[in-house]
Amino acid sequence: MTAEDTTVSGVSGRYATALFELAVEEKSIDTIAADLDAIDRMIEESTDLKRLVMSPVFSAEEQTRALAAILDKAGITGTTANFIRVVAANRRLFVLQGMIAAFRKLVAAHRGEVSAEVTSAEELTEAQVESLAAALKASIGKDVRLSRKVDPGLLGGLIVKVGSRMIDTSLRTKLNNLKIAMKEVG
Numbered sequence: 001m002t003a004e005d006t007t008v009s010g011v012s013g014r015y016a017t018a019l020f021e022l023a024v025e026e027k028s029i030d031t032i033a034a035d036l037d038a039i040d041r042m043i044e045e046s047t048d049l050k051r052l053v054m055s056p057v058f059s060a061e062e063q064t065r066a067l068a069a070i071l072d073k074a075g076i077t078g079t080t081a082n083f084i085r086v087v088a089a090n091r092r093l094f095v096l097q098g099m100i101a102a103f104r105k106l107v108a109a110h111r112g113e114v115s116a117e118v119t120s121a122e123e124l125t126e127a128q129v130e131s132l133a134a135a136l137k138a139s140i141g142k143d144v145r146l147s148r149k150v151d152p153g154l155l156g157g158l159i160v161k162v163g164s165r166m167i168d169t170s171l172r173t174k175l176n177n178l179k180i181a182m183k184e185v186g
Helices: 010-026 029-045 047-054 060-074 078-089 093-111 126-140 171-185
Strands: 113-120 143-150 158-162 165-168
Touching: 010 029, 010 078, 010 093, 029 047, 029 060, 029 078, 029 093, 047 060, 047 093, 060 078, 078 093, 093 113, 093 143, 113 126, 126 143, 126 158
Parallel strands: 113 143
Antiparallel strands: 113 158, 158 165
């Protein structure tokens, strides 16, 4: 597998770079990364929060106030909370998840890691995650940081994305391929 592209660009890249430089200066990369991971999970798990972040209907003040309450309740403070407030005040919340992804790329490059996204039909056990990370490390030659998603629609198997490469061993894809092959025969 080829090395992952570590360039970040656009609005999300500029914000992520600024936050990353602050994190390096403050020696708080791990704390900020964990906070951003928590925020990303909250957005993915809550349709109301996703709507608040993505919708242009809410004013910057409304978004800032709502997010301040959410961050306080989640225990996210300091540089990360200030960053989210600046993003909200500048009306850039709609690219927050892109900023988080770009920040992850910068952190991974800083640590000499490669990021991989793994989608499975059900939650993977820690033993499975460790085994997968070891197999990817052997294949790529670098440490691999896995971000995990669950999609019950896969039925079984995994989809692994590393950089621009995707490995799809899901049962859904295999069944779809079989369906296409059967149509070609008949």
